[in-house]
Amino acid sequence: MADELVLRAQRFVNRTYGDKIGMTVEENGRTGWSTMYALTRALQWELGISPVSDSFGPTTLRTLTQRFPRLNSTTVPSANFCRIIQSAMYCKGYDGGDIDGIYNESVQAGITKMKQDMGVDGVYSGSDLTPKVFKGLLNMDPYVVVKYGDRPGDEDIRSIQRWLNGRYIHRQDFFVIPCDGHHSRDVAKSMLFAIQYELGMADGVANGVFGPGTQAGLKQHTLTVGSTGTWVNLFTAGMILNQRPHIAFSGTFTSELSSQVFEYQDFLQLSLSGDGDYSTWASLLVSYGDQSRSGSACDCVTTITEARAQALRAAGYFRVGRYLCNVPGGRDKMIKPGELQTIASNGLSCFPIYQTFSNGASYFNYNQGTRDGLDAIDWAKYHGFKDGTRIYFAVDYDAYDHEVTSNILPHFRGIHRAVQENSRYRTGIYGPRNVCRRVREAGYTDASFVSDMSSGFSGNLGFPMPGDWAFDQIATVTVGSGAGAIEIDKNVVSGRDLGQSSFDPGASTAGLDVDFNPAYRDAMLQEVRSYLESIGVPETGGDGWTDKDWATLGGISNTKAFELVLSADWLFTSLARQLRLRKALIQAPVLWELRKLNPLDFAADTAVKTGVKDDCSTGWGQIFAWVAIEARNHCVREGIINGPILDRGRDLGSVWTQLNEDAIYNIKTASYLTIYNAHQISRPRPAPDTSEADSEQILARYNGPLTVDGKPNEPALEYGRQLMGLYRVLEKYYRLSRNQ
Structure with a gap:
């Protein structure tokens, strides 16, 4: 909500100083840093400081102290100088009277009240404005208890803040701190x-x-x-x-x-x-505490050899954090073949860490979290980690609280859903205290590996140790000598996670699909378009479309359908690797159904949304909710995915909404439907070596039963034949990607 007094302050600084200080502020009546920066620059201009800047730094403080150690009605040098004070008071929430340039009774009362709120009134008595208090006036720090999001301020903390201000404000390098109860x-x-x-x-x-x-x-x-x-x-x-x-x-x-x-x-x-x-x-x-205290766990980027394992055990380390995978262009830090057996045979255990490029807010989002969750499952199985293992997903940067809200929480929602649905692993987090706390409170993790060595991180400063901490990373040390020497990060343990000391044989990934090589994109697109046109599917329009409908409803062309599917290649790839089948078998019907969307499909969706119908095929894969329920229930019963058995009566509406609104949910359901379709026609579960004959019938079942009243269901069989041609085109380029 706009504040008229703040708006007047913004107008004053713009009209009086805009051409002098190199900036103007938006006149919106809302206090913010830009307004405070402008007022700081205006003060510097009045003091003759050049160049002006946003910072109320040492030069500003020194100049103000030398020239005006106590500002009051007799010492304020000019009307505009006083207007800067009054404007800042409005923005800070204190009454400065009118912006009239007079250090009047309202200004005096407001300054007195602010010093009381700061806790410095015992040092700076009366209504004079002193340089350090002026510095505190020109920032966004509150001096009363406030609530930040779901975090209320605490009066006991405010008492401490005021006590610190009052006791130490006279010292050279101590400045007024906020008194907001946080x-x-x-x-x-x-x-x-x-x-x-x-x-x-x-x-x-x-x-x-x-x-x-x-x-x-x-x-x-x-x-x-x-x-x-x-x-x-x-x-x-x-x-x-x-x-x-x-x-x-x-x-x-x-x-x-x-x-x-x-x-x-x-x-x-x-x-x-x-x-x-x-x-x-x-x-x-400090977050890392006493770094000389002992720790019985460690994490490292170095391969644990026999000699290093013995050195770690001799030094009192019994649990080792190791990385599940490498990233292109990064350090070679992943677990090596035979390493887990070396760890176990020396009486140690291992807890796995998943980290790719998790060092900035832009990396984190729901889709990336989904991919990370699926990839981590894949790598954990590859190394042989058993069900029940907790995987720690890294947030390896100083994430601000607003970034936790906008990026980190959606990312871990994706991780949590992927891991929970597709495996029996558990989800942990590596990161600063605030990140760990908030992700745990959202219900996405059940243990924290806290990066307390990063004591300067804003997510560690001012935040307590999360209650679910398992490992506390406190110092980098070197143990052992000679062939056994190894640099590690020392971790204190709570006992919440014992790590894993026995392992399954690693799962082979030979022959599984990989990310599509974009070098083949243009050739693949051309071949997809040529094939579709050869079976009567033009680039635009087609069955069910008029030119007018295509223009107004926004039909999906052959090229657009291809681009949409390729944009989700990461998901199709991850699902194909998890389910051990060919991603072209999932993609072919999804691409086809995207291209075949027509006005009748849009009308059917509207009918469900308005309550006229209770179900229809919807979303990328054009899947009925009742079919999704049957497919998911089959995969749950077979132990392929985790989750509750869904009820067609109770869950139909919520499943339809997810199919309609969430492309990831729809694509995942299409992959489960592929497995269910094979079951319905009594074919083996799809695998990388499934024959073309079986693949064609599985694709045909996507469009309905293969027989009706004992006779071949020609529409479904034709659907299978058409999609089999599309499958061959897609698989041709995925095979090239696998074999490169």
């Missing part, structure tokens, strides 16, 4: 500054980094029952910020606090004492 990167860094100040570090030495000096100092400040003072305040603050329950922000280390510390130590697998010792301090302040 832990964050700024709050985490402010805690480290506070620790360093209490250790006696001078301004310019204290830097907010968990370095050797800070670590050495903390080792001298173990807290026990009866301890009092600022160190206890900081310790209880750390416990609250890490979302430990039933903790009061206090300066006294009570027996009740000791009990809560004991539980926290047990949760993180720290030494159990109930005291505020160094390892506990470290875990409260």
Whole structure:
């Protein structure tokens, strides 16, 4: 909703400074960073700083401090200077009166209230605007409790934020932090500054980094029952910020606090004492905690040889995380033939990791998650991982919370559905704390492998350890020597995942379909078009179409049908590999049905949507919901896929909607229908070596029974003959892709 006062502030900065500061802001009445940046630039222009920038950095702070250490009604240098203050106050939610350029009673009351909200009123009393408070005015940090999405603010955390501001704002490198009731990167860094100040570090030495000096100092400040003072305040603050329950922000280390510390130590697998010792301090302040503590698991990109396995076991490592596959152009890090047997024979276990190009938000989406889930199943079977194995899917970058919502969660929904439906494996996640937490809360994983070594990630700073953590990655170390030397990432274990210590024989992938080689695209398209035209299917139009209908309803040409199917080649390939059959056998009817869509099909869909009919063939593969139910139930009963047995009466509507709206669901159903069709005509389950004669009859069954009243069903048989020709064209180029 637009705010009239914010709109007036935007108009002021645009009209007064737009041609001077190199930017204008959208006049929409909504506070945002662009408006704050413009006001910051306007302030710099008034101070004579050139060039101006978005940042209220050291130069701006130093110049403001030298010239106007206390701004008030007598020291504000100009009306426009005051208007900048008033405009920023509107954007920050404080009353600045009118934008009249007067440091009036409203401005004074608003500045006083903001300093109280910040917790700095005990240091900067009265209504004067000081440079550090001005810096806090020109950003988007709230100083009252707010709710972010589903995360409400916490008054106890706000009390800590205000206490930190009030106690340390006079120090050179400490700036006002938000007082919104949420832990964050700024709050985490402010805690480290506070620790360093209490250790006696001078301004310019204290830097907010968990370095050797800070670590050495903390080792001298173990807290026990009866301890009092600022160190206890900081310790209880750390416990609250890490979302430990039933903790009061206090300066006294009570027996009740000791009990809560004991539980926290047990949760993180720290030494159990109930005291505020160094390892506990470290875990409260940085994600990786005390990196010297022992871990009994590791992950690595290096092949585990006999010598390395022995070195790992001698060093106390019993569980090893290894990668299921490589990626083109990447490092060779995948499990090698015989490696899992080497791991098992040396008394170790293995937990598999699936990672491709998972290092940026653009990689993550529902379709890619579906593909990753299916591919991970394929690789896990190839290596011989048994049912029940948990596969950890990687999010190996600093994902912001909004990216978790827009990209990561849909991606893991795809993974979860693919793994749950097509295997008996389990789904885990590797990533920063916030990513792990949110994906688990969405129900897509049941254990987290936490990348806590990346302590600077925004997804680790300010977030507690997720409750379902299995492995905590804390340090890179080298163990062993000579042939046994190996660099690993050390992991602390919770016991939630023991890894796998025995394996099935690996499943062969020889002869299975692979991704289509795009070098063959043009030739394949030309041959598909030529074949379709040879059997009476023109590029556009055809049975059921008039020129007018084609133009208004948007018919699908031969070329468009081909392009749509090829766009989903990744899915057809993954399904074909999972089900051990030829993808052309799934693709041929889907391509045909896409091309054959006509006005009657669109009308039938509308009839179902409006409740006139309860079912019709729909979606890419033109599949009836009742047929989808029968096919899926058959595959569930045969143990081919997982899921509940569907009921035609209860589930017809929801299945039809998924077939109509979700192309992935429709294509997957087409693949299950291929298997079911073979069953219906008493043919063996389709395989890579299924004969052309059987393939033709399976394709024919897609269009109905092969006989009716004991006589050949010619429409279905003709359908099979026509699709068999299309199958041969597709398979020709897929064979070339397999054999390249």
